[in-house]
Amino acid sequence: MSYYGTLTGKKERLWLPLGYGGAAKYGIGPKAALLDVARRYRLPVPIGIILVDEAWRRALGSGLVRRHDDGSISVPDPSRLVFAIGFPNFEWELPGPFAVRSAFSAEDGEAQSLAGYFATRLNVDGRDPVQLAEALGAVWGSAERHQAQLGALRRDVLIMRMVDAKHSGVAFTEHVHADDLVNFTEGLADKLVSGAVAGQSLSLPKLRPGEKPNADLPAWAQRLQLLLRQVRRVFSHKRSGRDWDIEWADDGTTCWLIQIRPITRPTRRNEAFTIANHKEILPPLPSVFMTSLIASCADRLFAYYRAFDSALPENRPFIEVFNGRPYINLSLMVEMMRTFGLPSKLVTDSIGGEVERDYPANVWQMLRKAVPLMRFGMAQLFAVQTARRKQRRIYQQTAQTFERFDQLISAAQRVYTELVTGMFALTSAISLPMLLLRRFGVLEEHSLRTRSIATALYTDLAPLRQLAANNAAVRAALQRGALPDDPTFRAQWERYLKKHGHRGIYESDLARPRFHEQPAPLLSMLLAPSTERKPPRRTLKGLLTLPLAWQANRAVRAREQLRYHAMRAFDVLRANLLRLAKRAVQRAQLPEPDSIWELTIDEVLRLDDGWAPDAVFFAERTAEIARLKRLPVPDLLHRFDDLERDLPPEARSPHLRGISLTVGEVVGRAWVLHEPTQTPPPFEPPVILVARSVDVGWLPIFAQVQGAVVETGGDLSHGSIILRELGLPSITNVRAATRLIQNGDWLHLKAGQGLVALEGASSS
Known part of the structure; x- marks a missing residue:
């Protein structure tokens, strides 16, 4: 030629x-x-x-x-x-x-x-x-x-x-994603590339060396997987420092490369996000302040995982805010599991929520990632010791004088990061022994014998409850919602608040008051009979699994201890934020101290420079908060979802399933709550609590019900651990429970089977 x-x-x-x-x-x-x-x-x-x-x-x-x-x-x-x-x-x-x-x-x-x-x-x-x-x-x-x-x-x-294309399109292969993003159409892609047609989208799992194409994909997509792997081999990101935008065409036998160009701007993909354990630890609509604080810590939180493997993506958001709520990037978490060769189910078992597609373990990938996995394993092995060091660092953050908001916000970011990264390690350390105890059928046997600082919030009320039962004057004062004058009661009460008063309902939100500020929920518990169950007899299987239980319980206690001390720091930070907010009120920067919680942290930082938002600003912010409260809060969403329009209606189902936390059956009326209340149940026992999420702040409610159905939470969530330790018949991770169950509905809770049946609608 x-x-x-x-x-x-x-x-x-x-x-x-x-x-x-x-x-x-x-x-x-x-x-x-x-x-x-x-x-x-x-x-x-x-x-x-x-x-x-x-x-x-x-x-x-x-x-x-x-x-x-x-x-x-x-x-x-x-x-x-x-x-x-x-x-x-x-x-x-x-x-x-x-x-x-x-x-x-x-x-x-x-x-x-x-x-x-x-x-x-x-x-x-x-x-x-x-x-x-x-x-x-x-x-x-x-x-x-x-x-x-x-x-x-x-x-x-x-x-x-020319290629006689049966399918064609564009693919983006980026090193920070485990999947390639594909936009395709039938026939030639000229109209797709020009934007005349939208085409269809597909996330295509990347093939590693030696892997075969996914058998459940169409033949053309399997050939495209092979082509994209070849592209990454020849134009490796390690060598070129580039990601690639590829035009391709498949003629039914071969997938052809038509064009390859560097990606000049990273794609913004329709990633999946889960509210997961944020739904458990935060109120239905967290304060503007706390949401922005959590979002500001996203990079520091994911840096915990990147310390084990620097190949994990550096510039993908770990947390994003949707409808005023912080959501965790589920796609990123699942891809991290796939990078390590671990089953993606570990993510949802740890934090609750759902994953769209389960990926099984990949032994070859685990071998490739042996060194990062060894680092990860060592972190779990020493998670308890690490948690103690984190407790000391948390206290160091609050052992200073705060005279400016920037000092407080910086300290709050460090405390939150220390708390959550400590939780990462301890939760991972708990997950395997907990899974094995469940498989062996002895989880409840061991859980009812576990005592952590979280359950002490309930059990330490026993002397006060006994005093109320034996002293008519104390009982009468409590029934009026007043703090009894009895000196013995007051002395025990002060000791209790000194130990537990820094805890509170939805305590992970700095905007929420602590029990020493609003003790009414605790006082109401003193009139309710104890719901604590005696642990069952030891079984042979239980005795044989004692080493596993010891390992799990050690990490559980350390995790709750870390949270306990972090909440002490939160109490100090909250008090100082309100102290500086009072000064801002005196300078006419805020209408009242609690207005601080309606500002983002960036807006709070502007207060240091003299910024004074006017009445119109706060009126608009109040209206926006009211609007956000009315919006749906799906457990799982995608970045581009129209949350006000695109959510599919959920049909009522006579049977709902979740994760079993304890055993026991209860038939009773549903008490649907979105957050704890001081009002007693509106029905005669037995009453079954139905809640979107629970944590230690729900203990006053647990004392008044005979069962619990919770929308969100895994085996390892705080609320789940408390429910197990109390032995209250309960199941968690029951999707859409608060929407499908109405207040007063008759329920049949079969906790051991992870099942709740709707026996009949409320007649009132």
């Missing part, structure tokens, strides 16, 4: 075969040069040639093409131009039809792709000089209108055989 033409009367190299390997050496731009490399490395690139810039310049100089004032290009004698360029024989050397495409030097660069700037002509018959010359003129001429913006540029042209 000759590479030479005779535009100037002598032989010149005017075109190169695609795959020749010398495109970059000739100064040809990235669009053609990258395909040249790909074909040289035997990637499936259609046969073709690169018509070099010299052909354009010689044709223009010799009058074979003419440039007009309106920016168009004409070819007076197509046959003469085609002959002079010296194209290969389009009958047998390079049979068509062809795509004639720009490959100009300004295209597909690292800073900008200029996608769609220049012309392409499809289905060109190379045997017809008129068609070929018209296509060349259109492509060369498409540079004219951008000449002023881009300056002089090479006008190389790609001539590639």
Whole structure:
């Protein structure tokens, strides 16, 4: 095959075969040069040639093409131009039809792709000089209108055989994602690429070396998986530092690479997010302040995992805010599990929530990631000791004088990060022994014998409850909602508050008052009979699993102890924030101290500089908070969901399933609560609590019910551990329970089976 033409009367190299390997050496731009490399490395690139810039310049100089004032290009004698360029024989050397495409030097660069700037002509018959010359003129001429913006540029042209595409589209392969993002359509992708049609989207799992395509995918998608793996092998991110935007076409037997260009801006994908354990530890609508504080800690929180493996993505959001609530990036967590070769179910078992697709364990990937997994395992092994160090660091953050909001916010961010990263390690340390105890059927036997600082919040009330039972004056005062004057009661009460008064309902939100500020929920517990169950007899299986139980309980106690001390720090931070807020009120910056919780942390920082939001600002913020309260709070959502319109209606089901926490059956009325209340149950016992989430702040309610159904929470969530330790018949992770069950409905709770049946609707 000759590479030479005779535009100037002598032989010149005017075109190169695609795959020749010398495109970059000739100064040809990235669009053609990258395909040249790909074909040289035997990637499936259609046969073709690169018509070099010299052909354009010689044709223009010799009058074979003419440039007009309106920016168009004409070819007076197509046959003469085609002959002079010296194209290969389009009958047998390079049979068509062809795509004639720009490959100009300004295209597909690292800073900008200029996608769609220049012309392409499809289905060109190379045997017809008129068609070929018209296509060349259109492509060369498409540079004219951008000449002023881009300056002089090479006008190389790609001539590639057309693919008879059954499916085609665009794929983005980015090193920070475990899946490739694919946009596809049937037939040719020209309308898809131009934006004329939307096409369909698909997340395609990346294939690692040695892995086979996913059998549940269509054949074309399996071939695309193989092609994208080849692209990553040849154009590795480690070597090039780039991610790739790929155009492809599948003809039913081969998936062809049509174009490859660097991704100039990272994609923003429709990732899945879960509210998961945020739903457990935060109120239905957290304060604006706390939501922004949590979101500001996202990078620090995910840095905990990156310390084990620096290959984990650095710039993907771990937490995002939707409808005023902080959501965890479930896609990122699942991809992290896949990177380590671990089953994705570990994520939902730890924090609750749902995953759209379960990925099983991958032994080969675990072997590849043996070193990071060993680091991860060591962190779990020493999680209890690490938690003690974190407790000391948490106290150091509050052992200072705070005179500015920036000092307080910085301390709050560090305390929150220390708390949550400590929870990560301890939760991981608990998960395996807890899973085994459940499998062996002895989890309840051991849980009822576990005593942590969280259950002490309940059990330490026993002397006060006994005093109320034996002293009519104390009991009468409590029934009036007053604090009894009895000196013995007061002394015991002060001791109790000194130990537990820094705890509270939804205590993870700094905006929420602590029990020493609002003790009424605790006082109401003193009139309720104890619901604590005696542990069952030891079984042989229970005795044999004592080492496992000891390991789990050690980590459980350490986790609750860490939270206990972190909440002491929260109490100090809250008091100081309100103290500085009172000063801001005196300076006419805030209408009242509690207005601080209606501001984001960035807005609070502006108070240090003298910013004073006006009444209109707070009126609008109050209206926005009221609007957010009315919006749905799905457990699982995607980034691009329209939460006010796109959520599917959920039909009432006579049976709901969840995770069993304890054994026991209860038939009773549903008491649907969205947060704890001081009002006693509106029904006679037995009463079954139905709540979106629970934590230590719900202990006053647990004392008044005979069973519990909880929407969100895994085996290892705080509320689940407390319910197990109390032995209250309960199940968790019952999706949409508070929407499907109405207050007063008759329920049959079968806690041991993880089942709740709706026996009948409320008649009142």
